[in-house]
Amino acid sequence: MTTRKLTIEDLQLNVSIRGQGSPLLLLNGLGGLIRTFDPLREELMDYRTITLDVPGVGKSQMPHWPMRLPRHADLIAEMLKQLGIDQVDVFGLSWGGALAQEFALRYPSRVRRLILAATSAGPAMLVKPADILDFFGRSKSARLRKQEGSRNSIQTLLRLGMVNGMLTVNPRTYYHQLTALVGWTSLLRLFRLRQPTLILTGDRDTLVRL
Structure with a gap:
């Protein structure tokens, strides 16, 4: 696996490239770090997989102000240009599925095929902002005392993701x-x-309804 820093519009992005073959761009969900895709990439060695920490996530630079989704798509386009990749297949998961749609709409000639997993066209929020604010608003001791309830709750998923190093622990990232x-x-x-x-979806997904 090759990880490199690219400077795009004055932002440093942490980008990872792995394998050989047809290029496949992997776009992560809310707060997702590059390593979240490691198990999937192990199964895709016949592809050249490209993924990144989006601005404000992991080792990528935090922008001064929150960026709209179209600007995220523009950064992706410039990243691929710097990597010398003209066309990709795109896999977008959750928040990354929204970004994948925006990228494909803005740069249709750059996208050969599209895979959208556990995502939405936008009217229904993928995650309730109140759940994120509630999670980070609790004191550590209060979170530990709180009964977990459903293991599929957003609080549980966030907690497990952070403990396993799959999700960023920076609350500002989620706000952005x-x-x-x-x-x-x-x-x-x-x-x-x-x-x-x-389109990939699950009938027991508690965050994005079938």
Whole structure:
């Protein structure tokens, strides 16, 4: 695996490239670090997988102000240009699925095929902001005392992700990423997605309904 720093529009991005073959761009969910995709990438060695810590996540630079989703898409386009990659397949998970849609809509010639997993066209928020604020608003001792309840709750998922090093522990990151989604939708533009698209969803997903 090769990890490198790219400077794009005065922001340093942490980018990871692995394997050989057809390029596949992996876009992470809310707060997701590069290593979240490691198990999947182990199964995709016939592909050249590219992923990154989006701005404010992991080892990528935090922007001064929250960025809207279209600007995130523009940064992705510039990142691929710097890497010398003209066209990719794109896999977007949750928050990254929204970014994948925006990227495909803004740069249709750059996307060959699209995979959207556990995501939304925008009108239904992927995660309730109140749940994120509630999680970070609690004191550590209060969180430990609180009964876990459903293991699929957003609080439980955040806790497990952070403990396992899959999610960032920086609350500011979540505020920035949630702000990127405010008012965003692809619903009225979905007809413009001409790429072959695979949609993956689960009937027991407590965050994104089937």
